[in-house]
Amino acid sequence: MSYLIDGKTGKWELVMGLEVHAQIKSNSKLFSKASTFWGGKPNSQVELVDSGMPGALPVINEYCVDQAIKTGLSLNAKINKKSIFDRKNYFYPDLPQGYQISQFEHPIVGNGFLVIETEDGQKRIGITRIHLEQDAGKSIHDQDNQNSFIDLNRSGCALMEIVSEPDLNSPQEAAQYVKKLRAILRCIGSCDGNMERGNLRADVNVSVRKPGQKLGTRCEIKNVNSIKFIQQAIEYESRRQVELIENGQNISQETRLFDPNNGETRTMRGKEESHDYRYFPDPDLPPLVVNDDRIEKIKNELPELPDEKKKRFKEQYKLKDYDAEILVEDQFVSSFFEELAEKRDSKIVVSWVTVELFSYLKKKDAQLQDSKIKSKKIGDLLDLIINGSISNRQAKEIFEEYIETDLEASDFIKKKGVKQVSDKSEIEALIKSVLQKNVEMVNDYKKGKDKLFGFFVGQVMKESKGKANPQLVNQVLKDLLSK
Amino acid sequence: MTDFKNLDISTAKECLLKKEFSSLELTEFFIDRIKKSNLNCFITNTFENAIEMAKESDKKISRNREIRDLEGIPIGMKDLFCTKGVRTTAGSKILENFVPFYESTVSNNLISDGAVILGKTNMDEFAMGSANTTSFFGNVINPLKSSEENTKDLVPGGSSGGSASSVAANLCMAATGSDTGGSIRQPASFCGLVGLKPTYGRCSRFGMIAFASSLDQAGPITKTVKDAALMLQSMSSYDEKDSTSSRKPIPQYLDFLNFDIRGKKIGLPTEYKVEGLNSDIVKVWDDTINLFKKNGAEIVNISLPHTSFALPTYYIIAPAEASANLARYDGVKYGFRENSDDLEDMYELTRAKGFGDEVKRRLMIGTYVLSAGYYDAYYLKALKVRQLISDDFKSAFEKCDVILTPTTPNVAFPIGEKQNDPIEMYLNDVLTVPASLAGLPAISVTAGKNSNNLPIGMQVIGRPFDEISILAAGKLIEEYRSFL
Amino acid sequence: MSIDNKTVRKVSKLAKIRINEQEEKKLIEELNNILGWVDELKKVDTEKIEPMLSVFNESMVMRRDEVFSETSDELVLKNAPESKSGFFVVPKVVE
Numbered sequence A: 001m002s003y004l005i006d007g008k009t010g011k012w013e014l015v016m017g018l019e020v021h022a023q024i025k026s027n028s029k030l031f032s033k034a035s036t037f038w039g040g041k042p043n044s045q046v047e048l049v050d051s052g053m054p055g056a057l058p059v060i061n062e063y064c065v066d067q068a069i070k071t072g073l074s075l076n077a078k079i080n081k082k083s084i085f086d087r088k089n090y091f092y093p094d095l096p097q098g099y100q101i102s103q104f105e106h107p108i109v110g111n112g113f114l115v116i117e118t119e120d121g122q123k124r125i126g127i128t129r130i131h132l133e134q135d136a137g138k139s140i141h142d143q144d145n146q147n148s149f150i151d152l153n154r155s156g157c158a159l160m161e162i163v164s165e166p167d168l169n170s171p172q173e174a175a176q177y178v179k180k181l182r183a184i185l186r187c188i189g190s191c192d193g194n195m196e197r198g199n200l201r202a203d204v205n206v207s208v209r210k211p212g213q214k215l216g217t218r219c220e221i222k223n224v225n226s227i228k229f230i231q232q233a234i235e236y237e238s239r240r241q242v243e244l245i246e247n248g249q250n251i252s253q254e255t256r257l258f259d260p261n262n263g264e265t266r267t268m269r270g271k272e273e274s275h276d277y278r279y280f281p282d283p284d285l286p287p288l289v290v291n292d293d294r295i296e297k298i299k300n301e302l303p304e305l306p307d308e309k310k311k312r313f314k315e316q317y318k319l320k321d322y323d324a325e326i327l328v329e330d331q332f333v334s335s336f337f338e339e340l341a342e343k344r345d346s347k348i349v350v351s352w353v354t355v356e357l358f359s360y361l362k363k364k365d366a367q368l369q370d371s372k373i374k375s376k377k378i379g380d381l382l383d384l385i386i387n388g389s390i391s392n393r394q395a396k397e398i399f400e401e402y403i404e405t406d407l408e409a410s411d412f413i414k415k416k417g418v419k420q421v422s423d424k425s426e427i428e429a430l431i432k433s434v435l436q437k438n439v440e441m442v443n444d445y446k447k448g449k450d451k452l453f454g455f456f457v458g459q460v461m462k463e464s465k466g467k468a469n470p471q472l473v474n475q476v477l478k479d480l481l482s483k
Numbered sequence B: 001m002t003d004f005k006n007l008d009i010s011t012a013k014e015c016l017l018k019k020e021f022s023s024l025e026l027t028e029f030f031i032d033r034i035k036k037s038n039l040n041c042f043i044t045n046t047f048e049n050a051i052e053m054a055k056e057s058d059k060k061i062s063r064n065r066e067i068r069d070l071e072g073i074p075i076g077m078k079d080l081f082c083t084k085g086v087r088t089t090a091g092s093k094i095l096e097n098f099v100p101f102y103e104s105t106v107s108n109n110l111i112s113d114g115a116v117i118l119g120k121t122n123m124d125e126f127a128m129g130s131a132n133t134t135s136f137f138g139n140v141i142n143p144l145k146s147s148e149e150n151t152k153d154l155v156p157g158g159s160s161g162g163s164a165s166s167v168a169a170n171l172c173m174a175a176t177g178s179d180t181g182g183s184i185r186q187p188a189s190f191c192g193l194v195g196l197k198p199t200y201g202r203c204s205r206f207g208m209i210a211f212a213s214s215l216d217q218a219g220p221i222t223k224t225v226k227d228a229a230l231m232l233q234s235m236s237s238y239d240e241k242d243s244t245s246s247r248k249p250i251p252q253y254l255d256f257l258n259f260d261i262r263g264k265k266i267g268l269p270t271e272y273k274v275e276g277l278n279s280d281i282v283k284v285w286d287d288t289i290n291l292f293k294k295n296g297a298e299i300v301n302i303s304l305p306h307t308s309f310a311l312p313t314y315y316i317i318a319p320a321e322a323s324a325n326l327a328r329y330d331g332v333k334y335g336f337r338e339n340s341d342d343l344e345d346m347y348e349l350t351r352a353k354g355f356g357d358e359v360k361r362r363l364m365i366g367t368y369v370l371s372a373g374y375y376d377a378y379y380l381k382a383l384k385v386r387q388l389i390s391d392d393f394k395s396a397f398e399k400c401d402v403i404l405t406p407t408t409p410n411v412a413f414p415i416g417e418k419q420n421d422p423i424e425m426y427l428n429d430v431l432t433v434p435a436s437l438a439g440l441p442a443i444s445v446t447a448g449k450n451s452n453n454l455p456i457g458m459q460v461i462g463r464p465f466d467e468i469s470i471l472a473a474g475k476l477i478e479e480y481r482s483f484l
Numbered sequence C: 001m002s003i004d005n006k007t008v009r010k011v012s013k014l015a016k017i018r019i020n021e022q023e024e025k026k027l028i029e030e031l032n033n034i035l036g037w038v039d040e041l042k043k044v045d046t047e048k049i050e051p052m053l054s055v056f057n058e059s060m061v062m063r064r065d066e067v068f069s070e071t072s073d074e075l076v077l078k079n080a081p082e083s084k085s086g087f088f089v090v091p092k093v094v095e
């Protein structure tokens, strides 16, 4: 195992399991017809079940059931043909029924696994189960000194709780696991995986032990909502545990919160005193029974999953492992890539997507899917590079402006006056003038100072205001210098 | 004003259609009686609405168009059914000011069939009680009196005590009830009426305030068996808003009138001769058995061996479910709140002050039997015994068509009795609870009277969804009970 | 199994029902009586019996994924003891 924590008394191992809550991408909620639309007016998407009105009764959404089955199948898991809904009882202002409808002993999905890439190669992470449950509402605590405010729009939205085995041993592995899981969920369309909006969030169970010894006491860090935070929380929490143990103290099994402001975890107040959820089968809901036909139909409709796609990308487009991995992380990105690579050299396409496009999106803090960028827009620009109208460098320089204009690529470069000089005699004239200005250096070069070649190229490009075709410059320069 | 006291629904309907009197007259008659009554049957009156509904019915009748099954019939609605725009309390302070903006399916069915709703009837708080002495809105008084001298007011039974008392006192023609462990049948028996608890799943639970979801079932309380059939016809429906609503076809319940009891097998469970069964009741039971015999039915002895475990089973399952069902009354979204700066205090004080003693007792029991370390010993055990009780009935119905038992071990008792020991109160339901646990339809029909002129009800339990047979058996009891 | 004051207090915390000392005493007695009475069930051999979850024997009908609203924020908040700017208001929660 490559990741170990250095303590006073030696090395420590990190053992983790994740419980990921993924909000199912459905129109209506798990047990009510209220809309799941994000960002509505507070309490405007709340039907009787979602506000716990007296006499309200739950009726299950068939689409959500199918999404859980689909997710299970994508994670190589067993689908339980009969599952039971239970009530998980606790009081909290954003839990309007006084219980959450969840699945306890008999979840809809059983054992499965997914594979992640680690430094030491591929690693299989076990999935213990996936169950369906209701989301809670939203509490706002920081608007007022005396009060908290409750919005029930999220109350009753369908969640899949995806529980992993304690197979994860480093912050990187945890991050890889969440990325892979998110890629699969997005690929099959069961969840948006938008962590900022909280529709994918993780509870991280962290414990430490001396290598080879039995599992230590774990702490659960609740609701961590970004991959970066997951890594930070794990790093902090595991060090905290090591220090405690090395100072002769015990770890108490508890629920903790991660504070992104200081990168620390802290005990969650309140929740601890009564940790007795009194699960029992919900008498409002008969057992959930799914038949083989239903499961088979969903299986047949599964799209190409990220692992298969990655394999294909590596073969078909001759991609490096790393590039293939990031392209398949997002379903939308991989289709975008394929549209571009269909008639173009995949080498150029992959670098433009993973470098130029991604850094642009990062700068704008946007997702490709939500941006209005079409593959044709990028493709047109690439075609101008490929046919030599502009240079790669020129294209990079105008990229941001080009993305934001409505002009066609050819019109845009015309308007900007960006053009690549590919006329051989014009370039020869340019080079000659540069060489004449630097006679000494030419002599040095001829004496064997090869490095100066790059200097000459640079000067020529500068002289041409970046418009000279770099390949042609290289070629002509070589000819002239060897004379 | 015409005296409409002893009118049943089908006669009233005939007269309305013949325009012998109007729904408005009928409605005003009952409104007047409710105003003069001091039995505390209603928590909320809806007289203005009722008059509008009656006028609407009269219009339809005068035009002779779109006349519905219960056109213009004034009834009472148990305050457990959410009624749109009309306060619904479940007999509790915690819902004292709750006004639903939605209509329960059962009340909606009745309103759509033309019934005129006079008001919301009093009940034990959250349907937890057998004497209607746990309502935040005060005790309900049984209009019937013991023939003994200087006797106290009697309980109407519970939890549908307001419904039963109001029908018995001619404050309405019929009323809705709900039955979790006997809450329709026992008050019907105490008030000399007919009470029918249908098969679980026959009437929708949507909009009916939950007590114990796996047991709760709506049903009618009426003066006659035929009225029970008419009310049940309207109340029953398949409802996609309730995941435990049955999709089995609904028969024409009036077909019970053509049902021949001859040759049918009437089961007598030996285990129902419980300790403390009143001797007058034993006598009426025997007389009723003979009545069936005389009318060509065959009497068979059956055994329901787990009967004595039904009540303890019920008093684990019902409070456990209630402890979750009543968790929503927390002072956040609706209802009573005891204000405090601290959330925990707000919760605990709201619930301490908003619920009455009996409700709190059951919530404590229910919470306890589900809590870590006790779940298996109590709750899970009870679910298993429930299975055995249900199996008992299944085997019994291989030998008989309906089962005949008394409804209650005793007749109506004075208000204030049995208040000190909860278990003594719970024993009221000893004969009704087993059918509830098994989800079976059961009817209570008055079969006789005790020496103090108080009514004694007989219970007929049927196979699942065989309401017709129990109505038919009930009809026989009703027809011949004058033999006493 | 008998209930002592520690248990009653724990249960009252779980059920979120505040009880005073007098009520506590009374509840200990009543709950013990009731539990003693339901202990009767121990006599039943349930070794091979499956727990009965419901008397409802029909399969569960699933609904289509369609949005339909019968409420509004106004209706949802109409009965609230306290609300402000479209939110339910509760005493501040400390996490």
Ligand SMILES: [Mg+2]
Binding pocket: A019, A203
């Ligand atoms: Mg969790």
Ligand SMILES: [Zn+2]
Binding pocket: A021, A133, A161
């Ligand atoms: Zn969860």
